[in-house]
Amino acid sequence: MTHRIAIIAGDGIGTEVMPEGIRALEATAKRFNIDLEFATFEFGSCDYYLEHGKMLPDDWFEQLKGFDALFYGAVGWPDKVPDHISLWGSLLQFRRRFDQYINLRPCKLMPGIKSPLAGRKPGDIDFYVVRENTEGEYSSVGGKMFEGTDREVVIQDTVMTRTGVDRVLKYAFELAQTRPRKKLTSATKSNGISITMPYWDERVVEMAKGYPEIAVDKFHIDILTANFVLHPDWFDVVVGSNLFGDILSDLGPACTGTIGIAPSANINPEGNFPSLFEPVHGSAPDIAGKGIANPIGQIWSGAMMLEHLGYKEAGDAMVTAIEEVLSEGDATVLTRDVGGEGTTASLGKAIANAI
Amino acid sequence: MTHRIAIIAGDGIGTEVMPEGIRALEATAKRFNIDLEFATFEFGSCDYYLEHGKMLPDDWFEQLKGFDALFYGAVGWPDKVPDHISLWGSLLQFRRRFDQYINLRPCKLMPGIKSPLAGRKPGDIDFYVVRENTEGEYSSVGGKMFEGTDREVVIQDTVMTRTGVDRVLKYAFELAQTRPRKKLTSATKSNGISITMPYWDERVVEMAKGYPEIAVDKFHIDILTANFVLHPDWFDVVVGSNLFGDILSDLGPACTGTIGIAPSANINPEGNFPSLFEPVHGSAPDIAGKGIANPIGQIWSGAMMLEHLGYKEAGDAMVTAIEEVLSEGDATVLTRDVGGEGTTASLGKAIANAI
Ligand SMILES: CC(C)[C@H](C(=O)O)[C@@H](O)C(=O)O
Ligand SMILES: CC(C)[C@H](C(=O)O)[C@@H](O)C(=O)O
Numbered sequence: 001m002t003h004r005i006a007i008i009a010g011d012g013i014g015t016e017v018m019p020e021g022i023r024a025l026e027a028t029a030k031r032f033n034i035d036l037e038f039a040t041f042e043f044g045s046c047d048y049y050l051e052h053g054k055m056l057p058d059d060w061f062e063q064l065k066g067f068d069a070l071f072y073g074a075v076g077w078p079d080k081v082p083d084h085i086s087l088w089g090s091l092l093q094f095r096r097r098f099d100q101y102i103n104l105r106p107c108k109l110m111p112g113i114k115s116p117l118a119g120r121k122p123g124d125i126d127f128y129v130v131r132e133n134t135e136g137e138y139s140s141v142g143g144k145m146f147e148g149t150d151r152e153v154v155i156q157d158t159v160m161t162r163t164g165v166d167r168v169l170k171y172a173f174e175l176a177q178t179r180p181r182k183k184l185t186s187a188t189k190s191n192g193i194s195i196t197m198p199y200w201d202e203r204v205v206e207m208a209k210g211y212p213e214i215a216v217d218k219f220h221i222d223i224l225t226a227n228f229v230l231h232p233d234w235f236d237v238v239v240g241s242n243l244f245g246d247i248l249s250d251l252g253p254a255c256t257g258t259i260g261i262a263p264s265a266n267i268n269p270e271g272n273f274p275s276l277f278e279p280v281h282g283s284a285p286d287i288a289g290k291g292i293a294n295p296i297g298q299i300w301s302g303a304m305m306l307e308h309l310g311y312k313e314a315g316d317a318m319v320t321a322i323e324e325v326l327s328e329g330d331a332t333v334l335t336r337d338v339g340g341e342g343t344t345a346s347l348g349k350a351i352a353n354a355i
Numbered sequence: 356m357t358h359r360i361a362i363i364a365g366d367g368i369g370t371e372v373m374p375e376g377i378r379a380l381e382a383t384a385k386r387f388n389i390d391l392e393f394a395t396f397e398f399g400s401c402d403y404y405l406e407h408g409k410m411l412p413d414d415w416f417e418q419l420k421g422f423d424a425l426f427y428g429a430v431g432w433p434d435k436v437p438d439h440i441s442l443w444g445s446l447l448q449f450r451r452r453f454d455q456y457i458n459l460r461p462c463k464l465m466p467g468i469k470s471p472l473a474g475r476k477p478g479d480i481d482f483y484v485v486r487e488n489t490e491g492e493y494s495s496v497g498g499k500m501f502e503g504t505d506r507e508v509v510i511q512d513t514v515m516t517r518t519g520v521d522r523v524l525k526y527a528f529e530l531a532q533t534r535p536r537k538k539l540t541s542a543t544k545s546n547g548i549s550i551t552m553p554y555w556d557e558r559v560v561e562m563a564k565g566y567p568e569i570a571v572d573k574f575h576i577d578i579l580t581a582n583f584v585l586h587p588d589w590f591d592v593v594v595g596s597n598l599f600g601d602i603l604s605d606l607g608p609a610c611t612g613t614i615g616i617a618p619s620a621n622i623n624p625e626g627n628f629p630s631l632f633e634p635v636h637g638s639a640p641d642i643a644g645k646g647i648a649n650p651i652g653q654i655w656s657g658a659m660m661l662e663h664l665g666y667k668e669a670g671d672a673m674v675t676a677i678e679e680v681l682s683e684g685d686a687t688v689l690t691r692d693v694g695g696e697g698t699t700a701s702l703g704k705a706i707a708n709a710i
Contacts, residue, residue: 076546083546084553092547116584118473142512142550152517156550157497162507191431191438192447192601195497195511198439222601225580226609229471246547246577247602254581 002035003309006067006274008044010090012283013293013344014073020295020348021071024318025302027355032314034306039067044090046077055081055089061097065273069305070094072278073298077285088140091278095133098273100266101164102171103131103245104304105280107232107252107262112326113338115257117229125256127235128175131245132168133266135159136196138242158196160241165200169207171269172239176214179236184208186218187240187248200241221247228255253280260337263300265308277305294335295348296322321354357390358664361422361629363399365445367638368648368699369428375650375703376426379673380657382710387669389661394422399445401432410436410444416452420628424660425449427633428653432640443495446633450488453628455621456519457526458486458600459659460635462587462607462617467681468693470612472584480611482590485527486600488621490519491551493597513551515596520555524562526624527594531569534591539563541573542595542603555596579603583610608635615692618655620663632660649690650703651677676709 005025009018022038029036041063042048043056055075057063064070072094076086094100109115109125142156176184186204190197201218208216219227221244227234228251240248253262262280279297287293300322307315325333325347333350334340340347360380364373377393384391396418397403398411410430412418419425427449431441449455464470464480497511531539541559545552556573563571574582576599582589583606595603608617617635634652642648655677662670680688680702688705689695695702 082553084549087546088549114473116473117471118469137513138547138549140549141510144550144554150517154515154551154554155496156513156548158492158511158513160509162505189598189601191442192493193511193598194439194443194493194495195499196509198437199499199509221598222605225602225606226614229584229606229609230614243544243548243576246544247580250577251580251584251606254584259581259585 002037003068004037004039004066005305006064006070007038007040008070009040009073010045010075010283011047011077012074012285012288013281014075014283016288016291016293016344017279017295017298018071018073020344020351021298021302023348023352024299024321024355025306027352028306028314028318031317031355032311034311034314044072044075046075046080046086049081049086049089055086056093065098067274068309069274070276071302071305072276074279074281074283076283079285092138094276095266098268098276099134100268100273100275101132101134101167102265102267102269103133103249104265104267105129105131105249105252105262107256108258109256110258110261110326111323112329113257113261115255117232117255120232125232127232127252128237129245129249129252130168130172130175130237130239131249132164132240132242133245134242135161135164136242160196160199162203165203166207169203169239172237173207173211173214176237177211181236182213183215183236185224185235185238186216187221187224187238187244188218189221189244191220224248225251228252232256250280260294261296261300263297263304265301265304267308275308277301277308291343291345292336293344294337295344296351299348299351318355321351324354325350357392358423359392359394359421360660361419361425362393362395363425364395364428365400365430365638366402366432367429367640367643368636369430369638371643371646371648371699372634372650372653373428375699375706376653376657378703378707379654379676379710380661382707383661383669383673386672386710387666389666389669399427399430401430401435401441404436404441404444410441411448420453422629423664424629425631426657426660427631429634429636429638431638434640447493449631450621453623453631454489455623455628455631456487456489456522457620457622457624458488458604459620459622460484460486460604460607460617462611463613464611465613465616465681466678467684468612468616470610472587472610475587480587482587482607483530483592484600484604484607485523485530485592485594486604487519487523487595487597488600489597490514490516491597515551515554517558520558521562524558524594527592528562528566528569531592532566536591537568538570538591540579540590540593541571542576542579542593542599543573544576544599546575576602580606583607587611605635615649616651616655618652618659620656620659622663630660630663632656632663646698646700647690648699649692650699651706654703654706673710676706679709680705
């Protein structure tokens, strides 16, 4: 069975780490006898926008919908195209039109990676953030009135649907069930955001009835961010709305020191459309073009993709290879952000070899 | 000149730390010859709600508006009254009706307080979070449709006005001007929240024109929370919307290890209504009634109140007294949360003595 993967490298370091992601995937495919077929697309980047006046061609949906997965680099280059145009014109379209309603990110202390938190070591922190990925605070409903005057008022709706909330909660509860600690934490702010957030809480209570073996707690987002720093060991599966999930899934990897190398999966669990896998880091215009970007986020995203395609063992092997190369700590191999003097390619090759 | 202070202790440990806050204020008033007059109110607590069916009496506005400041403990006790009722019925009313449009919180590494961040010491972290405190994501506009069905949809508006955004930005820029580093960081999410947040960014650019000597940068809230953990030394004055400010002003003190002792000021800069001073910590039902709550947040809030009333030297003296007692590290005096075996009263008395 051939798995067709669409490659969109995007902008900046996205184009530099992508080849290493592919290298690692090819090595894994060979070892585990998986049949991957890659097709590369130029759209979904700011350069494409500058040429065509849009981030994607009109028929992007038709072009991509038949693939088994999308492997994305990074998008955005504010000096060329404002972020809200480049992101809404690409990544956020994929998430929404392909109904990738789960954004999943592991927060894990890795060997050889320095955590900014005092006294934490590998094994201490290991949790997932499950983020709602299609609705909530990221709406396109709203507008401006009395523009340009002192009475100017700008309004944007947060929109939560029962369908949207329940399905992300269901996914999170089922994920918690696969974990040894069977614990789920809900991010809320029902003490301040008085309409949507109490609704979110209600749906959590309702959903929890179907999962009596899961220990459920909730925190308001303000103190929850504090607890990520103070008690990262408390967490197992954390579920949040689009915005809260966004925040927590950057803060979590920051606490484990892995923000530059963390992966993320935008998943359509039913599989009626392709899911999308991308590193957490952005396009990093400041270091783009130097060949020094760390490719681990891209490679680790590839591991999540293989797991999603049904090859858990192969995905695990990729993560193990990453951990091995990090543990070895060879400065000629590692990139600068993790204490080495190597390049994107030297680190990518070492991981491919380890696989 | 007599300054009339309204005291509202609220719930849980609010009622325990308040007497220590008053003790410290009285000591300071004596030393600096300030004339303070306290009046105590029972409303604004969950017990009041249970008795009267509302958090505040109908004429609360009339009763309180003539005071020079409100000194608040903590409100909320979810087992008695749901948070969105207790908070919206009290604290959030004060903030809104008294137009306390600034929420100001210092994030400062203090001597003797362990930061959860590796390798940081007093002096390394010292910044302010300025939060918009009356509008934005904390709106009361919205509702539910198709209730109880699969089509259920819940909507809540974020509302930003030019007046509301500009005045908090102005305050933040002027605060930055009083600081040696003259740096301002704006919290945004204009790449995802595509209507209100680009507007916020626009107003920052506009306001910055009037303050050419201030160095301005901005971060999206997700990476900004990460940077609080990774680079807390980058920040000087950080300004954010109601929700973003809320998150950052818990996360900031968490990073400095001071979340249990940090103060906050809800300020009406024009002074046409009283400002409100309260510790960052909540009512902490879990430790209420044991006499072990740390009163520093309440005392430090008192210091901010004196500074607001025009007694900067007196406020500074209170903070110095706190720092002294923390530095001494006498375990019989300090409460458990900061490594001692003392009580709310032992710590409160020590600080009052130091003053
Ligand atoms: C209790 C809650 C409504 C409040 C807020 O979010 O404003 C609190 O978290 C705060 O920051 O003062
Ligand atoms: C780039 C931005 C729109 C995006 C988001 O907020 O969803 C990013 O931060 C992410 O988390 O994937």
